[in-house]
Amino acid sequence: xxxxxxxxxxxxxxxxxxxxxxxxxxxxxxxxxxxxxxxxxxxxxxxxxxxxxxxxxxxxxxxxxxxxxxxxxxxxxxxxxxxxxxxxxxxxxxxxxxxxxxxxxxxxxxxxxxxxxxxxxxxxxxxxxxxxxxxxxxxxxxxxxxxxxxxxxxxxxxxxxxxxxxxxxxxxxxxxxxxxxxxxxxxxxxxxxxxxxxxxxxxxxxxxxxxxxxxxxxxxxxxxxxxxxxxxxxxxxxxxxxxxxxxxxxxxxxxxxxxxxxxxxxxxxxxxxxxxxxxxxxxxxxxxxxxxxxxxxx
Amino acid sequence: xxxxxxxxxxxxxxxxxxxxxxxxxxxxxxxxxxxxxxxxxxxxxxxxxxxxxxxxxxxxxxxxxxxxxxxxxxxxxxxxxxxxxxxxxxxxxxxxxxxxxxxxxxxxxxxxxxxxxxxxxxxxxxxxxxxxxxxxxxxxxxxxxxxxxxxxxxxxxxxxxxxxxxxxxxxxxxxxxxxxxxxxxxxxxxxxxxxxxxxxxxxxxxxxxxxxxxxxxxxxxxxxxxxxxxxxxxxxxxxxxxxxxxxxxxxxxxxxxxxxxxxxxxxxxxxxxxxxxxxxxxxxxxxxxxxxxxxxxxxxxxxxxxxxxxxxxxxxxxxxxxxxxxxxxxxx
Numbered sequence: 001x002x003x004x005x006x007x008x009x010x011x012x013x014x015x016x017x018x019x020x021x022x023x024x025x026x027x028x029x030x031x032x033x034x035x036x037x038x039x040x041x042x043x044x045x046x047x048x049x050x051x052x053x054x055x056x057x058x059x060x061x062x063x064x065x066x067x068x069x070x071x072x073x074x075x076x077x078x079x080x081x082x083x084x085x086x087x088x089x090x091x092x093x094x095x096x097x098x099x100x101x102x103x104x105x106x107x108x109x110x111x112x113x114x115x116x117x118x119x120x121x122x123x124x125x126x127x128x129x130x131x132x133x134x135x136x137x138x139x140x141x142x143x144x145x146x147x148x149x150x151x152x153x154x155x156x157x158x159x160x161x162x163x164x165x166x167x168x169x170x171x172x173x174x175x176x177x178x179x180x181x182x183x184x185x186x187x188x189x190x191x192x193x194x195x196x197x198x199x200x201x202x203x204x205x206x207x208x209x210x211x212x213x214x215x216x217x218x219x220x221x222x223x224x225x226x227x228x229x230x231x232x233x234x235x236x237x238x239x240x241x242x243x244x245x246x247x248x249x250x251x252x253x254x255x256x257x258x259x260x261x262x263x264x265x266x267x268x269x270x271x272x273x274x275x276x277x278x279x280x281x282x283x284x285x286x287x288x289x290x291x292x293x294x295x296x297x298x
Numbered sequence: 299x300x301x302x303x304x305x306x307x308x309x310x311x312x313x314x315x316x317x318x319x320x321x322x323x324x325x326x327x328x329x330x331x332x333x334x335x336x337x338x339x340x341x342x343x344x345x346x347x348x349x350x351x352x353x354x355x356x357x358x359x360x361x362x363x364x365x366x367x368x369x370x371x372x373x374x375x376x377x378x379x380x381x382x383x384x385x386x387x388x389x390x391x392x393x394x395x396x397x398x399x400x401x402x403x404x405x406x407x408x409x410x411x412x413x414x415x416x417x418x419x420x421x422x423x424x425x426x427x428x429x430x431x432x433x434x435x436x437x438x439x440x441x442x443x444x445x446x447x448x449x450x451x452x453x454x455x456x457x458x459x460x461x462x463x464x465x466x467x468x469x470x471x472x473x474x475x476x477x478x479x480x481x482x483x484x485x486x487x488x489x490x491x492x493x494x495x496x497x498x499x500x501x502x503x504x505x506x507x508x509x510x511x512x513x514x515x516x517x518x519x520x521x522x523x524x525x526x527x528x529x530x531x532x533x534x535x536x537x538x539x540x541x542x543x544x545x546x547x548x549x550x551x552x553x554x555x556x557x558x559x560x561x562x563x564x565x566x567x568x569x570x571x572x573x574x575x576x577x578x579x580x581x582x583x584x585x586x587x588x589x590x591x592x593x594x595x596x597x598x599x600x601x602x603x604x605x606x607x608x609x610x611x612x613x614x615x616x617x618x619x620x621x622x623x624x625x626x627x628x629x630x
Contacts, residue, residue, distance in 0.1 A: 123360070123361065185402055186397055186399050186402040186403045187402060187403050187404055187405045187406075189357060189397065189403075190395075190397055190403040190404070190465070190468070191405070192355075192357050192389065193355055193357060193389055193390065193394070193395035193397075193469075194389065194390035194394070194395075194417045194420070194468055194469070194471075195386050195387065195388070195389035195390030195391055195417070195420055195421055196386075196390075196416075196417075196420055197386060197420075200416075200420065204416070205405055208405075208407045208408070209405070209406065209407050211407075
């Protein structure tokens with residue numbers, strides 16, 4: 001590295017370039033489970049994006065003549081009881097599953113992080129917020145999601161809200177625990193001594209130190225959301241039956257599980273692959289993004 | 299010196315609420331720090347040195363600690379009367395602080411350059427670019443070579459001495475009038491200690507900043523301080539110019555502290571130790587707190603807290619038997 005002077009390159013800018021182009025990317029590429037997870041997730045993502053190109057027919061187009069076709073050259077994943085092509089249905093289902101998962105993760109990140117951070121940092125809020133989350137966590141998660149979804153009426157949006165509510169207390173808990181640990185570290189006092197405000201300390205100094213568990217948690221939340229959405233759809237509380245969500249596919253295939261097992265195995269496999277990919281991705285990110293876990297083997 | 303002191307503690311009293319009621323961690327502590335002066339605060343662990351520093355900064359733990367009396371006058375203003383917002387503006391800008399543990403005082407997830415820049419930006423209306431340039435200057439000044447490159451390093455990539463230099467750079471970022479250094483060299487090895495003390499002295503010479511140097515190391519005091527405040531069990535035992543402390547200590551505790559410091563010019567096999575240990579803070583002795591460990595204690599010592607007696611110019615000792623103590627000093 002050449003000896004740059006500060007006037008040429010503001011250090012912050014250099015730092016950011018260095019961070020993104022150099023070490024982090026290189027180390028992620030070396031991390032086996034991250035790479036596998038990234039490949040699986042990318043695959044699912046591509047299927048979701050290019051669903052109209054992948055699907056040979058409209059996912060709801062029926063062809064009674066070809067009902068219960070096992071996987072074959074013409075129907076790579078088979079057809080269902082109404083002769084609908086499973087390739088189309090699984091591809092479009094990926095869209096719905098990923099969108100719901102993403103929605104849940106975003107809501108979860110926003111509220112879980114905010115509530116957890118506030119509870120961990122301000123002792124006065126802690127009791128109230130945590131009792132609130134205890135109350136939510138006292139319900140079995142699926143039961144709570146079913147309750148909320150039932151109360152709000154079945155739709156994809158409801159499923160997102162219901163699942164977010166269910167998982168927010170868990171994320172908040174995890175973040176609170178990390179904030180409690182980090183806020184006792186000396187550099188927090190050092191920032192106070194340097195005159196930083198509460199907001200700055202909490203969001204700029206403490207939170208970045210809590211990213212590793214948060215990223216892992218969010219990857220799990222994504223995975224759980226995909227899974228739970230399938231459960232909600234299976235129970236008829238998620239997306240309407242006309243949309244080919246993976247949960248609905250399983251639900252419909254369930255009745256024919258002996259005669260046509262591919263109707264459950266294929267969407268089930270899609271869910272499994274997505275969840276596995278997300279978990280591997282989260283683990284890899286955790287290992288690499290946390291600078292404390294040894295940066296460059298030195 | 300008739301000028302008004304930069305910092306003036308007046309009968310500061312800080313209490314902690316523990317399981318068994320309130321305990322007084324800092325009791326009736328008064329001392330002055332003048333502009334451009336290095337005041338050493340010395341004492342054993344638990345003598346109230348760090349609590350005094352945190353009281354000045356207003357950084358005592360929110361639950362369980364409170365300042366129950368006294369004044370902290372900084373440039374004529376009582377810091378205890380400022381709002382938390384005003385205090386925040388003061389911290390870092392007018393009063394800087396460096397801590398004992400350079401290993402944990404820097405945020406592990408940010409490059410050090412960003413941490414200096416953030417501090418500057420928090421206090422001044424200045425662009426990121428200008429702040430970066432100043433951060434590099436600061437690193438240069440605290441003796442870190444190729445600062446532009448070092449700014450990209452994370453704390454774990456630096457040695458302990460380097461990290462403490464970075465901490466000093468952060469503390470100096472807004473040219474404070476007063477620097478509180480809480481055991482800045484304790485966690486470092488001796489050669490690095492000496493370098494850092496030289497650095498602090500140089501910076502002090504250049505900027506005319508006042509430094510309160512908290513330490514338990516008499517060698518550090520001898521090296522750096524202009525004036526010394528000796529604390530024992532939350533009270534000031536003796537206050538004097540540095541040469542008076544070493545040549546003519548007048549409090550038996552100071553004598554004991556000096557006697558327990560190794561000295562290659564003295565010809566003795568074993569180090570002198572002060573018998574016993576610090577009194578339990580929950581149940582301090584009723585009179586002089588040092589009385590139970592003091593060779594010179596007499597019945598009067600247990601009757602009340604001895605008042606500070608003036609012994610010479612800027613030299614006080616809170617002891618009933620200062621005269622005998624000075625002779626004790628000559629013997630050991």
